[in-house]
Amino acid sequence: MIHTLGIDVGSSAIKAVAMKLDDQGGGGTLAASHVNKIRKRSVKDVVLQVVERVLQEGGLSREDITYIATTGEGEMVDFRNGHFYSMTSHARGALFLSSSVRAVMDVGALHARVMLMDSRSKVLDHRMTSQCASGSGQFLENISRYLGVAVEDIGRLSLEADKPEMVSSICAVLSETDVINMVSRGVSTPNILKGIHLSIGKRLINLLRMVKAEGDVLVTGGLAQDAGLLAVLQSLALELGLKVRIAAHPQSVLAGAIGAALWGGYRYTKLKMKEAEV
């Protein structure tokens, strides 16, 4: 049995997991996990805090870890053994969370992308949002702050909307202006939030169409926890007649870190085997 660590350094939060794997680097169970927002602190300090917490929760020490893998902006974690590209890690993590998944929609703080993958989680195609404000997570968080709404309440409020108003889907600055106008016109908070979800959702659904996704799609990244966005994505897919089933997993936010840790285990055993051959 081996343990690996996966650290996903995002633009607004650090996610880390410890995975328990068999000696061949297969299997895999989640031993411990932790997520912490960066909140203008030193990224390196937050990484260290998150890692220590995961080790503590998993009853592990640094010496128990055979491979420390990073993903996202994790190249700056100097104690890593290896780094995996975000798409590779999210695809692997998604497959771990749901074995039937064939496409991943990773919606983070500053970017969103869709990956098409095979049954081994090999990325076959991908598309990223290319416009300003593609970083839907951070934008949504900013708007919620202006509206005086806690981030956790965004999804619930959006589901209460009865007459949503669309915002500009082109630019974050224009969208913010739209929101200010809506507030002054007395548009309710749920309708504003759902309008934003619709705007983000249309672009994400478009990415799914571009990679010709079919079957199960898992939403990962920070916005996977947003029930309002998920509902919008599901209804848009239905409206457009896409042959997809969009879902999130309670641990979707950890997909990148899980994927990195699993790939770390794979690399560890592969390199061990190569070493033995030599």
Place this chain on the structure above:
Amino acid sequence: MELNDIVRRCEDLYHDLDLTSVKEWKRRTGGKAVGFLPIYVPRETVHAAGALPVGIMGAGDDLEIIRGDAFYQSYICHIPRSTVELGLSGRLDCLDGFLFPAICDVIRNLSGMWKILFPDKYVRYLDVPQNFDERLGGVFYRQELAALFQDLCALTGRPASDEALRRSIEAYNENRRAIAELYRLRAEEPHRVPTYEHYLLMRASNVLEVTEHTALVDAYLAAARRENRPWRDNIRVILTGVFCEQPPLGLIRALEQSGCSIVDDDWVLGARYLREPVAAEGDPLDALVTSYLRRGTPTATRYIDEDAKGEDLIRRVRTLRAEGVIFASPSFCDPALLEAPMLQRALGAEKIPYTAFKFSENSGQLQVIKEQTGAFADSIKLWGAA
């Protein structure tokens, strides 16, 4: 000397566009300084004439181009623009002469511009043979070198002495030995020699007196071997195409951060263009000519059989256990961009993975390149034989 001190010194030299270290050398020794552009000039001739050879490789992303753009069309690479900018802003005033080796039409034209812009400076276009027969190209090149050496000695006021040339050849042989050791250590244990440090150390060879640079490389090697650095699960790659215009430092860092350990490259190629020591006995000019004809690196500006270059790259891939090749070509660099398809065909035939991108010395948007090389590294690590 501690590792951090060496790296900091190299960083200072890299960013010193005003050539402060060259001015200090001139003040200390009373000698002249002669600039040269990539790829290769026989620095031994400059050194033996008592001058300091100073490699100029553009200004990277440290200088805003204001006047340099007026000299070139938009479809020309970036290095001549920043070189003109450096010259016109007075930053190269401490150079008493400038050598423009044959590399491409752009640099040849730059040598003509330099003569017009700086009429009181010694400027020479150094033609190198593309015929590698000693009786033809060899004779021509010897005449070129003899004329160059005479000119340089006239510039410095030193006698053109064979003995001085032999001593310079020995000094540069020693430098080649140190650089070869640096490359060897990086290829054997890439985590000990981060690419960023390796590159800065090579760049220092452009401005330091050769014996000082050799001592610096030796000190770095000793310090790097002492330093306890964590092992990294990166793929081993050869970087090619960066023999003239140089990638910005951020790009060099990004390559390593994205999971690629560079085990061989062609940056600052002039410092190791001759792959073996030059004979320090006999006629020194003959020795330089023979080394150029027989032991020069097969690179884009050497018009040899195209298969020979592919074979050389594949041999290096095998010897260095490289898992892939990265083609980094400066935008609008004809030599690099015309060479790449031939090398890629050779790699393809051997099923050696490669990826290619373009850059300019002042590229600021590195995310796309980082994603490309990161995906390349993952594809080899997870789905390849690595």
